[in-house]
Amino acid sequence: MTTPTPEHNQPNTPLRDTKLVEDRSKLSKMYQHYVEMKDKYPHALLLYRVGDFFETFFQDAVTVSRELELVLTSKHGGELGRIAMTGVPHHAWERYTTLLVEKGYAVVICDQVEDSSEAVGLVKREVTRILTPGTLLEEGMLQTSRNNYLAAVVIAVNHWGLAYADISTGEFLTCEGSDLEHLTQELMRLQPSEVLFPTNAPDLGTLLRPGETSPSLPQCLPPTFCYSLRSQLPFSQSEARSKLLQKFKLRSLEGLGCEHLPLAVRAAGGLLEYIEDTQKQNPVPLQLLHTYSLTDYLIVDHQTRRNLEITQTVRDGTFHGSLLWALNRTTTAMGGRALRRWLLQPLLDIKGIRARQYTIQELCENTPLRQDLRRLLRKIYDLERLTGRAGSGTANARDLMALADSFSSLPELSRIVEDARSPFLKALQKVPPVLEELAERLQAHIVESPPIHLKEGSLIRPGINPLLDERKATVEADQKWIANLEVDERARTRIPTLKVGFNKTFGYYISISRSKSDQVPDNYIRKQTLTNEERYITPDLKEREARILTARDDLNQLEYEIFAALRDEVGSHAETIRNISHAVAAADVLCGLAELAVHQGYCCPEMVEGWEIEVIDGRHPVVEQSLPAGFFVPNSTTLGTGNEPTNHQSPDLVILTGPNASGKSCYLRQVGLIQLMAQVGSFVPARSAKLGVCDRIFTRVGAVDDLATGQSTFMVEMNETANILNHATVKSLVLLDEIGRGTATFDGLSIAWAVAEYLAVEIKSRTIFATHYHELNELASIVSNVANYQVTVKELPDQIIFLHQVQPGGADKSYGIEAGRLAGLPTVVIKRAKQVMGQIEKHSKIAVGLREGL
Numbered sequence: 108m109t110t111p112t113p114e115h116n117q118p119n120t121p122l123r124d125t126k127l128v129e130d131r132s133k134l135s136k137m138y139q140h141y142v143e144m145k146d147k148y149p150h151a152l153l154l155y156r157v158g159d160f161f162e163t164f165f166q167d168a169v170t171v172s173r174e175l176e177l178v179l180t181s182k183h184g185g186e187l188g189r190i191a192m193t194g195v196p197h198h199a200w201e202r203y204t205t206l207l208v209e210k211g212y213a214v215v216i217c218d219q220v221e222d223s224s225e226a227v228g229l230v231k232r233e234v235t236r237i238l239t240p241g242t243l244l245e246e247g248m249l250q251t252s253r254n255n256y257l258a259a260v261v262i263a264v265n266h267w268g269l270a271y272a273d274i275s276t277g278e279f280l281t282c283e284g285s286d287l288e289h290l291t292q293e294l295m296r297l298q299p300s301e302v303l304f305p306t307n308a309p310d311l312g313t314l315l316r317p318g319e320t321s322p323s324l325p326q327c328l329p330p331t332f333c334y335s336l337r338s339q340l341p342f343s344q345s346e347a348r349s350k351l352l353q354k355f356k357l358r359s360l361e362g363l364g365c366e367h368l369p370l371a372v373r374a375a376g377g378l379l380e381y382i383e384d385t386q387k388q389n390p391v392p393l394q395l396l397h398t399y400s401l402t403d404y405l406i407v408d409h410q411t412r413r414n415l416e417i418t419q420t421v422r423d424g425t426f427h428g429s430l431l432w433a434l435n436r437t438t439t440a441m442g443g444r445a446l447r448r449w450l451l452q453p454l455l456d457i458k459g460i461r462a463r464q465y466t467i468q469e470l471c472e473n474t475p476l477r478q479d480l481r482r483l484l485r486k487i488y489d490l491e492r493l494t495g496r497a498g499s500g501t502a503n504a505r506d507l508m509a510l511a512d513s514f515s516s517l518p519e520l521s522r523i524v525e526d527a528r529s530p531f532l533k534a535l536q537k538v539p540p541v542l543e544e545l546a547e548r549l550q551a552h553i554v555e556s557p558p559i560h561l562k563e564g565s566l567i568r569p570g571i572n573p574l575l576d577e578r579k580a581t582v583e584a585d586q587k588w589i590a591n592l593e594v595d596e597r598a599r600t601r602i603p604t605l606k607v608g609f610n611k612t613f614g615y616y617i618s619i620s621r622s623k624s625d626q627v628p629d630n631y632i633r634k635q636t637l638t639n640e641e642r643y644i645t646p647d648l649k650e651r652e653a654r655i656l657t658a659r660d661d662l663n664q665l666e667y668e669i670f671a672a673l674r675d676e677v678g679s680h681a682e683t684i685r686n687i688s689h690a691v692a693a694a695d696v697l698c699g700l701a702e703l704a705v706h707q708g709y710c711c712p713e714m715v716e717g718w719e720i721e722v723i724d725g726r727h728p729v730v731e732q733s734l735p736a737g738f739f740v741p742n743s744t745t746l747g748t749g750n751e752p753t754n755h756q757s758p759d760l761v762i763l764t765g766p767n768a769s770g771k772s773c774y775l776r777q778v779g780l781i782q783l784m785a786q787v788g789s790f791v792p793a794r795s796a797k798l799g800v801c802d803r804i805f806t807r808v809g810a811v812d813d814l815a816t817g818q819s820t821f822m823v824e825m826n827e828t829a830n831i832l833n834h835a836t837v838k839s840l841v842l843l844d845e846i847g848r849g850t851a852t853f854d855g856l857s858i859a860w861a862v863a864e865y866l867a868v869e870i871k872s873r874t875i876f877a878t879h880y881h882e883l884n885e886l887a888s889i890v891s892n893v894a895n896y897q898v899t900v901k902e903l904p905d906q907i908i909f910l911h912q913v914q915p916g917g918a919d920k921s922y923g924i925e926a927g928r929l930a931g932l933p934t935v936v937i938k939r940a941k942q943v944m945g946q947i948e949k950h951s952k953i954a955v956g957l958r959e960g961l
């Protein structure tokens with residue numbers, strides 16, 4: 108039992124913590140129930156329906172008031188006095204809940220599940236939803252352009268299983284691995300909104316917000332995500348397996364591809380249990396579990412994704428300026444999300460790449476087809492998420508109409524692609540007849556512009572249901588009677604100012620100004636007296652009113668039932684709808700890439716079995732779009748030895764030198780981006796390109812202090828370099844920018860030399876090594892598969908003109924001293940620096956020395 112705080116002893120201070128309630132029987136009934144519910148969800152915020160509000164009490168009231176900047180007030184809670192309370196209007200629950208979930212809280216919705224007017228005693232309330240960052244479905248709570256992943260991780264020593272699902276779109280995948288570093292990388296790729304982690308630690312049930320730590324969490328889990336600490340039971344092999352078998356009505360997991368992946372099964376089963384637990388009455392239609400392997404895709408680690416600015420820029424983390432920004436010409440929400448997924452998971456399989464290329468090619472060549480397709484795709488709403496909402500019973504009538512309108516566009520879409528040859532367009536040729544029928548049914552049943560609310564009527568068209576029409580007719584007749592009442596009664600009473608009105612307390616009434624109150628007929632019964640008017644009812648009026656109100660309730664209920672049946676019907680076709688939505692998404696991505704290729708002058712890269720990179724006049728896809736047309740200087744790249752590893756026609760490693768700001772980093776990234784885009788299946792910004800498939804792209808760009816882990820710039824650089832040297836293969840592309848800068852010059856130069864040499868001689872990966880150490884140019888004289896390139900500048904007496912051209916040959920001098928002179932360093936300092944430089948150069952014949960030494 109907790110000792111009461113001084114606060115508790117002050118009779119006027121509202122109770123702010125359920126722990127301070129020593130004797131619950133002293134709380135009024137509703138609060139007793141509230142505290143009981145709160146016991147079940149100690150780590151979530153409990154939103155409790157009271158009339159037209161969702162209210163939070165005790166500690167939750169304090170948190171909600173602080174987080175949402177709402178007034179903290181109090182309510183009388185029985186013998187224990189007042190209880191802290193913060194409330195939000197029930198119709199705005201989504202908005203407030205979104206804000207709380209965005210801040211990393213789990214929110215439990217405890218709603219009234221019976222009509223308060225019919226309740227005997229306390230209104231019955233139940234938990235109807237649990238909202239956490241990874242289990243959102245509502246439109247306003249999700250970002251259109253990206254998936255909202257819920258992940259689950261199971262770790263056994265060095266092995267791991269990872270499952271993830273987007274419950275708004277139904278995707279459900281699982282995989283397994285044996286290197287914890289890969290798990291970290293996969294989580295970084297997915298950027299899940301919430302990660303489930305099974306534990307038996309005491310903080311079970313907690314939702315850790317980003318940055319919060321727990322001793323239960325292993326080191327390999329990045330602290331940037333929300334973690335839900337869950338009980339281990341649903342993640343056990345037997346529980347998880349039977350959960351999956353039951354969900355997908357299977358006898359074995361063989362067909363899902365994970366029968367022999369115990370950790371993947373445990374993660375997926377535990378995840379499923381959590382989804383069911385949080386969704387309560389709204390079962391989520393999930394797609395069949397898909398098992399994948401990390402080795403099916405090009406490995407792009409987090410550093411590389413960051414350095415190549417795939418989805419956001421390095422400098423300020425914005426979408427504008429990223430590769431996704433530059434490439435996105437999709438017109439549907441599904442296409443937008445698919446493009447993001449494709450960019451984060453490029454392919455290794457040449458056949459898969461060529462299938463995408465082939466579709467882009469067809470769309471580039473056939474402009475009318477491309478344009479018609481884009482025009483029609485614009486009419487297709489977010490089928491994936493709308494279906495998810497229909498299946499889980501959260502869709503409204505507008506959602507169903509959006510689905511119906513989208514289904515109606517599918518036949519035209521299929522006509523447009525009827526002669527198409529490429530696989531991704533052919534997928535649109537067949538529209539499942541059931542969707543056309545569904546569209547017709549929905550359009551025939553639901554009114555053209557339905558309201559948002561579902562329980563207030565005006566949803567269903569006349570002529571659909573005889574009982575509904577009959578009830579509508581009764582209500583309308585009675586309403587007409589009331590509408591005529593004013594005219595009739597004015598005539599009968601000869602009181603021209605007589606009015607018929609309605610309010611929530613008294614229902615319908617007849618209002619007469621007080622000066623005429625002596626003229627009212629005998630059958631009028633006085634109900635209310637105001638300053639200037641008297642309000643009356645008549646037995647007839649009350650009878651009609653009772654009929655109208657009951658009939659209207661029945662009518663609204665019937666409309667809702669008809670609607671809910673339609674919604675369930677749509678939900679039952681979730682799989683069919685989602686299959687077509689995948690086809691639409693892929694076609695949209697490829698159509699967008701074709702549009703981009705045509706407008707930006709991209710070429711189709713020839714994908715070859717070897718390991719070479721041969722790009723003629725390549726450009727950086729993002730920098731090019733940020734500069735005025737024609738300003739970007741194209742540069743070619745020839746790297747790798749093709750099919751003959753021993754025959755060095757072109758270098759494996761290029762040492763790239765050039766002054767500051769000449770364009771070295773830009774060139775380096777350009778090569779990485781072209782390779783990545785090609786493996787996504789996209790055309791590339793170049794005159795022509797011939798590329799082998801890479802297994803990994805590594806980058807080491809710039810120097811940023813990792814303040815979060817307390818590592819120095821140099822240590823971060825060395826860790827990343829070590830990772831590259833330990834994992835790169837002959838099939839990898841390695842892009843290094845300024846290795847060895849963060850330490851003493853000679854240490855740095857020596858490390859840079861040794862790293863470059865190791866990559867060229869031992870690993871033979873395709874490598875570009877940008878550096879200010881022009882001494883590294885000597886490496887080419889002793890290692891045959893190394894070549895020197897430089898970004899050229901034109902030197903004028905008082906300025907350097909950047910030509911941004913990459914040409915063979917190494918820069919024979921560093922422009923650092925020149926840059927210092929232009930920046931205004933005193934002449935004497937510049938002169939002295941040149942003398943020192945002369946001395947250093949005299950003694951630094953590295954290659955000669957090494958050769959003699961060897």
Ligand SMILES: Nc1ncnc2c1ncn2[C@@H]1O[C@H](COP(=O)(O)OP(=O)(O)OP(=O)(O)O)[C@@H](O)[C@H]1O
Nearest residue numbers: 738739740741766767768769770771772773774911
């Ligand atoms: N090929 C090009 N055509 C036109 N402009 C370019 C080209 N390459 C680079 N630039 C421009 O030059 C600027 C500097 O390029 P970048 O940062 O790549 O230089 P850098 O040589 O890596 O410099 P530092 O050594 O200081 O890091 C870029 O912001 C870009 O606007």
